[in-house]
Amino acid sequence: MLQTAQLLLVATTVITLVAFACYVVAFWFAHQTRTRARAEQEALVGAGGATTTAQPAAEPPRGGSSRGVVWLGSTLMRVGLLLLTASLVARALATGHAPFANHYEFAVSFAWGMILAHVLVEWRYKVRTLGLAVLPVIFGMLLYATTLSYEAKPLMPALQNSPLLTIHVFCAALAYGAAAVGFGAAVMYLLAPRVRWRGWPKQDILDEIGYKSVVATFPLLTIMIVLGAIWANIAWGRYWSWDPKETAALVTWLVYGAYLHARVTRGWSGSRSAWLLVLGFAAIIFTYFGNLFFGGLHSYA
């Protein structure tokens, strides 16, 4: 069963890579089509044929359609979500606990959260180009997960609290997934002025996606931290220990809190809030990888 879970993880990794290639190809297709259409329009206007400007743009591009390719990429990511869900379920069945108990399992769950958030946001906002920024992050995390040992060791005593382990880490996976999409939107927002292409999503919609991602991330982070405190109080006799990982999680929470306050009370939107989203996701990555360097009570994670 563990091998099955690992195979599904590898399959999802490959699928994500192929999906990303689809998005890149679709992006290139769309870019070429628009560039060609604009060139043709300009040529016709130059020849005095202004009344025919709409005609060339309406013609389908020769040799294929970006919509078909992006549909494939999008569908592949949905399939990837199903496969990774199956991988997590298979691992849970094999180990007898929720697949959130060590560094490997959280890498897979983190990737799952990102794919889920990406699929939902793409379905909701139809901003396909977001995949260009988000899929590399997802692929990176999946690839990293495949390099880790997938052997299942018994849970150490502190982790033998099934309800809190499940809810605490599940909230983290969801929050981090949403934050990854916010990060992707922020990166695209910041790149927008440098990308002189009309097919790039409007900054308004990227700003909105970034904000909505925090609307999901912040309460989930709050719940995660509170549940972690409750668990720590039961297992370690102290609800807060200033352990490196929990402290890093607090830093992340403060960054997103600052984002919300800056946005709501100071009217920060646009580049400044996009930078805060980048900072927030950097804090998440630091929180996840930090215990590799700092140890502490969360050294297993």
Next chain:
Amino acid sequence: MLQPTHQDAPVDALDEDVHVAPSHLLHHIYAFFHNKRVGLVLILVTGLLTLLGVLAKQMPDSVRLDPASRAAWLEQARAVYGGWTGVLDAIGIFHIFTSPLFLTVCVLLALSIIACTTHRLPLLYQKAFRPHTHVRPSFYDHARLRADAHSGLAPDAALAATTAALRKRGHRVVADPGGETLYVDKFFWAPFGTAAAHLGYVVVMAGFLVSAFAGFRIDNFELTVGIPRDVGHGTGLTAVAKSFTDRYDEQWGTPIDYVSDLVVSRDGAEVERQLVRVNEPLIIDGIYFHQASFGVSAVISVSDSAGKELFHDGVPLAWNTPDERGRYGVAVLEDLGVEVFVIANASGAQLPGLEAGQVRVETYPIESREPLGQAVVDAGGSASVGELTVGFEREQQYTSLIVKRDPGSVVVWIGCALLIVGTCLTMGLPHRRQWVRVTPDGAGSRIQIATPDKPDSGRSRLFGQCVDAVVEATAATKRKA
């Protein structure tokens, strides 16, 4: 050349009489703290200091409070931080979370949150319970989210139909006394979530304070199996570990269970018995017994020259000797002002002059390292060490518990609940406001709807649904806005 000034005239502004009314001063302090820029800066500074606490190695409390250990720790830190070690230590970077700097920022942030919230509450109250029901007509032309429709119904009928349709959709509808405007909103109570969340943060901080100053906490409550020990702190409780078991996975060798069979009694009568595991503390009268660690102790007895027994207990051999070949523990005889060190061989190692089954006993005055005496003692035997007689019975397992009573934790949980509820309310159910204006338009009426909210996709969709409901209820036709 300077001209002499009039004796009563002030030389400069600081020479003038300054009348500072206490109320003005308080007002300025209050204004400083409810300034949102100040709040934002304090959040970021808290985040920065917290990050420093992750990046810089932190000194354990036990080291910080012991001057010798502290000096040794700083010497080690000097290898990393070089000449900055002293400066960083002075600022409190090595114990950032108990440093005056961090605590000051936390207090300032709490004050800022309190000031911001109290400053904002009247506005929230007004928006929720005394909303402006009237807006200027130009608002309907300039709002970024607006709609305009014509209905064949008379204005009164159109207003009534609009009111009914919007109430059916779960909106609160408040009619303006002017008769032509409706104030319409949803989730008017949700903005109070922000007050709850902010209050929650302050309550959590208050809980931290209560935890620090109320109740008690024993981090290393070591129980040698079979030997009872008083909890103290006015609890009247005595605890004894009947057994301790540690289990490991056969394949991986990783720990899978630590269990203390713990009996707690009061006045000699057993009041509670439980298998205490890492996630299963024993709780009695608000006092928690948590499983923390375990090890081996040496059971010794100490008698004075008259044969009076001064000590009889297990001494946890919790520390390793510098060469890692031995492990040792200390029994402190406060009344005599003596420390009794008990040293045994570490597992798989041997100290010079110490056979398996023996311990070496050294006695020192408290706060001195001039030995009073030392001796090697066989299991079951005794020896004179200085003026004392020390008997070594056997090695025995001990379990180390955390025992605490923490009234602050209840406060923290209340704060956490407020934080979660407030955050979810604020994020999940934003206050949706719009105004509807119905004016005569020929034989029918003109219906204008507008909201000051930012027209993001979600808000636009909800606004569109609202407009559609009104249009359907009044049989109106939309005009281009």
